[in-house]
Amino acid sequence: DQVRVFAAASVAPSLQKIADTYKADKGVEVLVTPAASGALARQIEAGAPADVFISADLKWMTYANEKGLMKTGSSFNLLGNSLVLVAAKDDKVAVDLADKAALPAVLGDERLAIGEAKSVPAGAYAEEALKSLGLFEAVAPRFAPAENVRVALQMVARGEAKLGIVYGTDAAAEPGVAVVATFPEASHKAIVYPIGLTKDAGPGAADFIAYLKGPEADAVFTAAGFIKPAK
Amino acid sequence: MPDLSPDAWIAIALSFKVAAVATLCGVPVSTVLALILARGRFPGKALFDGLIHLPLVLPPVVTGYALLLLLGRKGLIGAFLDQHFGIVFAFRWTGAVVAAVVMSLPIIVRAIRLSIEAVDTRLEQASGALGAGPFATFFLVTLPLSLPGILVGATLGFAKALGEFGATITFVSNIPGETRTIASAIYTASQSPEGDGEALLLSVIAACIGLTALVASEIIARWFRRASS
Amino acid sequence: MPDLSPDAWIAIALSFKVAAVATLCGVPVSTVLALILARGRFPGKALFDGLIHLPLVLPPVVTGYALLLLLGRKGLIGAFLDQHFGIVFAFRWTGAVVAAVVMSLPIIVRAIRLSIEAVDTRLEQASGALGAGPFATFFLVTLPLSLPGILVGATLGFAKALGEFGATITFVSNIPGETRTIASAIYTASQSPEGDGEALLLSVIAACIGLTALVASEIIARWFRRASS
Amino acid sequence: MIDVEIHQRLGDFQLDVDFSGDGGVTALFGPSGSGKSSVIKFIAGLTRLRSGRIVVDDAVMADGQGRHVPPYRRRIGVVFQEARLFPHMSVGRNLRYGRLFTPRGQRHIAEGPVIDTLGIGHLLDRHPATLSGGEQQRVSLGRALLASPRLLLMDEPLASLDAPRRLEILPLIEALRDEFAIPIVYVSHAVEEVVRLASKVVVLEAGKVARVGSPTDVFRVAADRFEIMSVIEGRLGPPNAPFHLTPVETPAGIVWLNGLVRPLGREVRVLVHATDVALATHRPDGVTIRTVLAGTVAEVPEGSGSSVTIDVELDGGSHLAASVTRAAVAELDLKPGRQVFALVKSVALDERPL
């Protein structure tokens, strides 16, 4: 039989790799369906065939829980991520986030690529972090909000935007960018990827979630740059 | 193309199926709608026209979401269809067809309508004077003379169905083998940097399929023009 | 509509501007392209035709990405334009216009081409026999007789420009006041659980603008038909 | 058989027409723009009648008050002024189109003879776009006929055909009229055709009926002297086979018809153009003109031009119009009561009797 996983697009590539080995090991097929977290949550609400839901942020898992779509108590934070400031690889810049003048100065009248705060979790975290560092007012007019983090990364890699704020995982995977600075963990809410069983999850789903917590999965996630979720 | 994953091949086949079926369903529906809009006179025609054009004006995601609300298994119409006819669109490839049809409807309807309105009404009069009723006149005169528009509609509809993404992924998600079309596969691949190559390759394949359809339609059009001279 | 944020109003105004300018630019360009495709005979025509249709076949994000690669400040053409003419599209509303034009091009070109091909060539011959060269014939005979298609093209282009989202946000981002159109605003709103209300409201507004454009085009078309009988 | 009453405005043009037609051919005659084609379109039901009445064979087709039988239910065939062929169908399919909608029992008109007479047999597989003007017109004529309509409307069906071809097709129209008894409303600018075919002529001028009557009556007073004609009735005599002539016996003398026309004793009408008649004061001899009819001058109109049309009462009472110069009138002292002999060049008569 099958385990059907509705996963936020950003987790999907790693998840797919794990699914492949899981099938080889356990003989159970895992069907990974990637899309935006919001779309997935609403699809589950509309009766989509999902056993497991992995969201890229808390709010959509909360939404799913509030709508009674999930098995009560089944959800927990599977992964965490860090938030980093990136620049194009060849662009030799250094920014000290503690220095309030540094970021605006480096930015000049160029753009800062971030995820669109309302739709992309990374964007929301970025705004929050900038606010807490007191940088928001200065750089907000220079934002270039992107529809997803991959596009934001490309903007930086292509030199269209001077800097970008993305997840550590994205920065690690994209050879065209280099990490300039990492936002302190305290500057934003913990970045977490909650996972849970849907209300009518099949029997194999819990096993797969258990597997995701195991060492094989952990190796894949770590290689992709994910970190342990803050408790 | 050795570096294309089997999943990608499945997506290509699926896209092809979805686009073909969407075109086959979309063109007749559009022809009827185009005829109604071109010739009909009824109150609320403007609104009806507007409704057909809506998917063009709204972001595809919104259309997809509207489809989910209407045609999802718990949706207004979807629940009805499910209970009475056992028809389910949500999260099936047929749903992808529905999304593609809805999204391409304004384009197809417009092309066909344009052609219908270009038909010389004096020929339709001549048909009537020869004893052909409205139906016969439509099928024997109006429709064949609108063939250029129908062909264009079919081509655009097919192309649009290949490229449709936003409404599809929102309505029927991105389930491998069931609703993952080329467009969704490109999206999926582009989510990781290693996927860039695959995304590009898939884009090229989509472009090639589109180009083939286009060339085929041009050949049909030319053949048709030659046949009538 | 008191619950609409000032940002939303800005997005509406911007969308209007982008759609209007995109229509004004897209229609003449499309007319020329349609004429070339309808009448021209040159090697590689099929490929050229395919290129124009590409934005229909590919997911919008891919088109947006391609625009970024080509027309971005560091892009192939973009860098050239920037250095020699100081023209920058990236992150500007003009870029949104470019995205809208590119995305609606296949639709507009097809509509106009359909109308051009429906023009009775015997009238063009008559024009030639009266001494009008190809240009004069085009502007005095072909173009006015293709007006239905041009009008349909303009309407579809305007609607599409209002609804365009994927390519726009990828190419020129989603900067409030600069590149955040209604479509982006609707999408953004729809992506957070609390945004439903705003998304719905904005959708209704977009639908109304689209409907208004549609009704206007129908009125113009009717007026034109009456004028020639 | 057909009753037409139309009162309607078309743009700036006011059409006020009222006439009826019997079983034969009713000709609509009149200058360009006088409303002939408009009348045709009303009868066919292609323009909606808002005020008036169209009755065909006792069936009310339109009464201007909401009753409007749609064209496809009228079984009225129309030969349009422009050919209106279906461009996407071969000539053959164009021709057979109407047949599809004609009940089997009413397909009176056979395909073969029509196609042969129209000379379009070699065009059946062609598409209309490449046909010549006259070919298109003939196909369009054939298409209307093959629908076996119960009333036929023809709008200048022979306008772009050469004279020999017209003469070939006219008998076909006569056959429709006589053998198939299809009433016909016929628009034409050719007086010859109208006179030959029609039993009634309706002359339109600026949307009004200017004159109605038999061809003789109408063209007798026609404005243009080339249009003035007379009709003489008589009975066929025994043909003169060696010389290919047939006599028509009339009280005023013998009218010689070209060709062998039968049967003996048949009542026929013979048509004479006023310009084909000369008058002599005594019976001429040694002249090739063979038809000489005796009569007396009934009326010599005043006139100022070079010609006048004299009304001659032939022995037996029928009238003959003769167009002669005023100079001749003066020289021969032609005046009412004077005995004259009308010389009619037999070769100028039509090939077939009316």
Added chain:
Amino acid sequence: MIDVEIHQRLGDFQLDVDFSGDGGVTALFGPSGSGKSSVIKFIAGLTRLRSGRIVVDDAVMADGQGRHVPPYRRRIGVVFQEARLFPHMSVGRNLRYGRLFTPRGQRHIAEGPVIDTLGIGHLLDRHPATLSGGEQQRVSLGRALLASPRLLLMDEPLASLDAPRRLEILPLIEALRDEFAIPIVYVSHAVEEVVRLASKVVVLEAGKVARVGSPTDVFRVAADRFEIMSVIEGRLGPPNAPFHLTPVETPAGIVWLNGLVRPLGREVRVLVHATDVALATHRPDGVTIRTVLAGTVAEVPEGSGSSVTIDVELDGGSHLAASVTRAAVAELDLKPGRQVFALVKSVALDERPL
């Protein structure tokens, strides 16, 4: 002035035509589908010539070898068989269309008289869709004229007009020919028109030139006896004003023309239909026929129908065709060498000399 040589296949139709025209009107005559319109389209440059040669006024328009002056550079006006009016323009704008592209200095033809003669002044603000067939044809004619072309191609320009209207428009075409010296290629099925206008007739049959020559020569041997004509040359005598007649003095006698034609002494050509000629063995008297010409029978063809066309050599040497019944030939014993008098109904002559 114009040299035409065409060898080309159109579908199944092979066109092989070779003729030239002088400054006057060259008529293209022939049955439906014989290739007249096709020739027009080649001369205008609307069909590309692949083999042959079109020369107008010493300028090679097309030589079948790559030289192909585009239509808009030829300054050749075309009146198409179908009107081809621009549906989106008012009649006025249609009429003025060609003028836009005519160099100022070459706008020879004034608008007013053309519009008046065509009777389309009241239509200027209308759109073509609502015009009657004849109105469309007249506008199309006017449109071609007002471009002041250097060569005019007319494809049945008067086909759907009534006789009086035709008689009004013919002088306009004559004026183009005479006053503006525009050479014209004229397609028509109406022998009257052709004879009246043309100095040269090219008869096409199935895509080949069957006969070429002056109207007299061509129609003298025409297949259909209604088309046979003769031309007699003479000199205008002093008009008879009270009777509105003008004598044309010829060696064989006086031909009386209707109307007052001047100036005295002008050489004119007079046209006689063979069917309008009767023969007498002695000079008749007491007959309204005023034109009596003396001559001798030159040839009496064998024949089996009712009529034969006799060739009469008039005194002075010109020839006159007379269509008479074989019965009359036998009765009067007409044979070559016999002295005869040709009776020509003067009223059947054309209004104006050729």
